[in-house]
Amino acid sequence: MLDSGASDSEEAARAYYATSDVDAFYDAVWGGEDIHTGTYARADEPVADASRRTVEQAADRVSDLLHSGSSVLDLGSGYGGATRCLAGRFGCRVTALNLSEPQNRRHRARNAERGLDHLIDVVTGSFHDIPWPDHRFDVVWSQEAFCHSGDRARVLREAVRVLRPDGALVFTDTMAAEDASAEALRPVVARLGVEALATPGFYRRTLSGIGLSRIDFDDRSEQLTRHYERITDETRRHEQELRRVISPGYVDSLLANLPLWHAASRRGDLRWGIFHCRA
Template sequence: MTDDPTDAPTAPDHEASTRHYYDTGDVDAFYDAVWGGEDIHIGVYAHPEEAIADASRRTVQHAADGIADLLGPDATVLDLGSGYGGSSRALAERFGCRVVALDLSEEHNRRHRAANAKCGLERSIEVEAGSVSHLPYESGRFDAVWSLEVLCHVPDRPDALREAARVLKPGGALVFSDIMAAETTPPQALRPALSRLAVETLATPSFYLEHLSRLGLKAEFEDGTEHLVTHYARLDHEVRHRTGELRRVISAAYLDELLDNLPLWVDISRRGMLRWGLFHARRPVV
């Protein structure tokens, strides 16, 4: 499945919509209360009732294991769509590496910087505002490029992948996860669920593998779709069982939207219409 330029918004419009969505107080309150306010992505679950925040942190740990050979005090990682900075801090703490964190949302970046300062990591992590499709960095700068569930928000995913590959050093690694459509899922079947995120279409695993290969990267896909099913079931459960509590911190309109929208995600994930997992790609040394 590829993006359809006839019905997708232009990049500036799409980025403005994404920035507006993530800069709202309701979204921050939801991620704080339900997701833990640190890592905003699909979790790797040890069991179906595990806390969302714990599973989400395990995703970071597992993804980092795949690039551990590249990281250390002399390495620099680019965290694309860094959110509240959970990944950036985990990488800096574990490996002592330097992290450049890029995100569209100024509210995310403000909170990210404040959390870094509280942890004493403000000198290890450079937080910048910007677009993943137009990276303001020289070619071959980074030992690794990292991104968790960001490309599903990007209208021109091939451009974003080209930019990520461009800034990698020879031998460097691109590791990312994304929420995707199953190969045979028709785009229209997903649109009711996608509407809340202002997303028109999702990519597929084969789409990413094909484009990574075109860029000269050796790539593998680690399918973790079973965790996606668990994750949306956990989100739906948490929101429904904590509705009274959430109404004190989230507007009624946004909470009602979640109550309507999350069951759609549970349904399409259980019906096998979605895919999720980690891509591990390396730029050849030559």
């Protein structure tokens, strides 16, 4: 049974991602495929291109485990950009576990359009209670999903539980700096429905405590600043277009909240990067 923190965060995430406003925003500004932080080669690079680069570079870290006979679990798979990338590049089977059924319907449709539905299973469910037995997957993958959890230690325990002994956990997440004030970040994270963000130190300590000894964190926090600058700029540039397809209140909330993320990353209160972990 979930505790109140985990269940409340699930309800907040489910409600947030169930709206057509969110879909339209990610289509217009993010490209509608990957909905996580990008790795930028230049300041004006399209958000979609930078976001796909993050997927490719995270996949490089576990490429030794990925082939036609391997299995991947994507926790919080969103619209399925990463699952299609992995299945298409490596021919591996990918199971996508995601809380939002509207996102999952869209995910399944795009898999079919790309001819990848035979390699990808999309399951509606919670990463707080992963519905598979121990040691089931070669790779457990996640991108900017753990920040939505109200019980991240539980999510990590579940992720490691279903990982094969010689497998790997690779994930990205938006985190707080070790010395950042939770109070100062509260207005920033309000839309996530959680009280606070994890820190890189929390992830290191927790993963070490549940049996992973090789924990590599590639700190790319400077990319977070660039990413939120690009997202804020693109939202402003598309504002009138967005107001034709999104409720005005949602556009207003974006224009109020996104600069808070940009400012927090610029003053060093946020962290982001790629974790690659093995036993």
